[in-house]
Amino acid sequence: xxxxxxxxxxxxxxxxxxxxxxxxxxxxxxxxxxxxxxxxxxxxxxxxxxxxxxxxxxxxxxxxxxxxxxxxxxxxxxxxxxxxxxxxxxxxxxxxxxxxxxxxxxxxxxxxxxxxxxxxxxxxxxxxxxxxxxxxxxxxxxxxxxxxxxxxxxxxxxxxxxxxxxxxxxxxxxxxxxxxxxxxxxxxxxxxxxxxxxxxxxxxxxxxxxxxxxxxxxxxxxxxxxxxxxxxxxxxxxxxxxxxxxxxxxxxxxxxxxxxxxxxxxxxxxxxxxxxxxxxxxxxxxxxxxxxxxxxxxxxxxxxxxxxxxxxxxxxxxxxxxxxxxxxxxxxxxxxxxxxxxxxxxxxxxxxxxxxxxxxxxxxxxxxxxxxxxxxxxxxxxxxxxxxxxxxxxxxxxxxxxxxxxxxxxxxxxxxxxxxxxxxxxxxxxxxxxxxxxxxxxxxxxxxxxxxxxxxxxxxxxxxxxxxxxxxxxxxxxxxxxxxxxxxxxxxxxxxxxxxxxxxxxxxxxxxxxxxxxxxxxxxxxxxxxxxxxxxxxxxx
Ligand code: FAD
Numbered sequence: 001x002x003x004x005x006x007x008x009x010x011x012x013x014x015x016x017x018x019x020x021x022x023x024x025x026x027x028x029x030x031x032x033x034x035x036x037x038x039x040x041x042x043x044x045x046x047x048x049x050x051x052x053x054x055x056x057x058x059x060x061x062x063x064x065x066x067x068x069x070x071x072x073x074x075x076x077x078x079x080x081x082x083x084x085x086x087x088x089x090x091x092x093x094x095x096x097x098x099x100x101x102x103x104x105x106x107x108x109x110x111x112x113x114x115x116x117x118x119x120x121x122x123x124x125x126x127x128x129x130x131x132x133x134x135x136x137x138x139x140x141x142x143x144x145x146x147x148x149x150x151x152x153x154x155x156x157x158x159x160x161x162x163x164x165x166x167x168x169x170x171x172x173x174x175x176x177x178x179x180x181x182x183x184x185x186x187x188x189x190x191x192x193x194x195x196x197x198x199x200x201x202x203x204x205x206x207x208x209x210x211x212x213x214x215x216x217x218x219x220x221x222x223x224x225x226x227x228x229x230x231x232x233x234x235x236x237x238x239x240x241x242x243x244x245x246x247x248x249x250x251x252x253x254x255x256x257x258x259x260x261x262x263x264x265x266x267x268x269x270x271x272x273x274x275x276x277x278x279x280x281x282x283x284x285x286x287x288x289x290x291x292x293x294x295x296x297x298x299x300x301x302x303x304x305x306x307x308x309x310x311x312x313x314x315x316x317x318x319x320x321x322x323x324x325x326x327x328x329x330x331x332x333x334x335x336x337x338x339x340x341x342x343x344x345x346x347x348x349x350x351x352x353x354x355x356x357x358x359x360x361x362x363x364x365x366x367x368x369x370x371x372x373x374x375x376x377x378x379x380x381x382x383x384x385x386x387x388x389x390x391x392x393x394x395x396x397x398x399x400x401x402x403x404x405x406x407x408x409x410x411x412x413x414x415x416x417x418x419x420x421x422x423x424x425x426x427x428x429x430x431x432x433x434x435x436x437x438x439x440x441x442x443x444x445x446x447x448x449x450x451x452x453x454x455x456x457x458x459x460x461x462x463x464x465x466x467x468x469x470x471x472x473x474x475x476x477x478x479x480x481x482x483x484x485x486x487x488x489x490x491x492x493x494x495x496x497x498x499x500x501x502x503x504x505x506x507x508x509x510x511x512x513x514x515x516x517x518x519x520x521x522x523x524x525x526x527x528x529x530x531x532x533x534x535x536x537x538x539x540x541x
Contacts, residue, residue, distance in 0.1 A: 056438025211247030
């Protein structure tokens with residue numbers, strides 16, 4: 001019943017990435033089908049979230065065709081790749097935020113959080129997310145015909161005790177501002193006259209849990225702040241500063257090319273940034289993290305004045321609740337199909353399993369078992385009426401199997417399982433993916449009226465069954481790993497790897513060009529220049 005109604009983007013759907021439209025090359029402009037009367041026959045399209053996925057969609061959707069509403073607790077878009085630069089004041093927080101109302105003037109925006117998705121009645125329960133509320137009127141409902149879920153993800157503590165209480169996260173703009181304030185606070189406190197040397201030392205111990213791109217970039221920014229600015233401002237305590245990165249894997253930046261990962265480790269070693277690999281954090285206390293070294297099994301306490309937790313992302317509560325209602329209970333993220341819809345049942349329609357061809361039941365059962373192991377929610381789809389015969393086949397005991405060769409289109413069936421496999425693979429959790437997904441969906445929606453008008457006509461994509469659109473295809477445009485001291489690693493399209501100072505200049509130019517407005521571009525360029533001449537501002541506001 002949800003088919004074609006709920007669509008998920010970026011981190012919400014596939015733990016979502018910065019660049020181009022990967023769509024339907026032959027989409028035809030739809031202006032000819034646009035109603036002249038605003039509101040007349042327009043479908044209600046609601047977008048949850050004003051991050052990479054949501055804004056990319058909104059910038060390209062044709063608002064003359066849809067009655068578009070945006071719901072998000074954040075009335076601005078944040079350029080997340082520059083968040084680590086906010087933590088040390090290289091860039092100011094407001095320089096990387098652009099108000100939604102400035103970016104999109106012709107759509108309704110409600111500053112609120114969606115707390116429940118009722119996909120059966122197509123209703124959303126929303127809650128005023130501001131500090132200024134009308135008592136008794138905090139909650140309200142919004143109807144939709146199409147819902148775009150682009151709520152992103154949240155920091156994941158993996159249930160580790162003490163993380164929420166004592167660690168900082170680096171996910172939102174406020175997190176970055178709090179970290180900036182906290183670093184300076186640690187330095188000021190360490191200078192108080194009544195502290196012991198040990199207390200001073202702990203105060204200036206900075207621990208980063210997670211050696212992924214965010215953790216490493218933050219460690220690099222912190223090192224730059226301390227060595228380039230704070231060391232001269234706090235000469236009496238500068239030698240007490242330690243920066244430690246705790247990583248559960250063998251290497252930091254392990255999703256990058258091994259040359260970048262090695263370069264980062266060597267640079268950190270030269271800079272005196274300690275990298276503890278193969279270590280798992282068991283618990284966080286007010287003053288230290290308890291770490292278990294995998295090789296020796298030893299448990300050690302690593303003291304900190306400030307700790308940042310950056311180990312990965314998890315699902316937002318509203319999505320967890322929604323996933324339960326559609327049977328995706330065991331998943332970390334909402335599964336979508338290649339068209340970014342939440343329903344994979346249609347894949348089995350393609351299988352046409354009881355019409356032609358034969359398949360040994362044992363082989364079939366083995367295939368099904370494998371698929372079920374990999375995708376626990378497959379069972380839910382199979383339980384649906386349409387696939388009862390599939391469930392029945394799975395249930396046949398192996399003893400009976402030899403006699404009962406089933407009739408089904410083996411190739412088609414295998415193809416559909418392979419598609420389930422492909423579509424459930426997670427995309428990287430990057431702005432790049434989210435932005436491409438948003439652009440893809442907007443192009444599909446813009447072309448929808450035309451496709452609906454002539455569903456069987458030449459618009460139909462050949463070889464893709466009854467679907468009117470090409471599937472979403474992610475195009476990887478490379479990734480950067482800024483490593484501090486004007487050094488950067490980059491994986492570029494075509495398997496090129498580039499490391500060093502010139503790559504840092506490439507990073508500057510790419511991120512300046514990717515800014516969402518001329519205003520933020522000018523502000524970011526101004527901040528970079530300001531830092532070059534005057535250093536970073538260490539006031540604690
Ligand atoms: P988000 O951009 O997180 O947007 C989610 C939106 O949903 C927000 O507006 C939020 O307020 C809203 N929302 C949340 N809950 C609700 C609700 N209940 N109802 C309605 N709205 C809701 N990616 C790169 O490609 N390159 C990088 O260099 C890079 N650097 C990064 C650095 C940092 C520090 C971080 C944290 C991330 C970085 N990323 C980078 C990853 C990138 O930011 C994410 O992959 C991307 O933001 C995902 O986009 P999204 O639209 O899915 O979610």
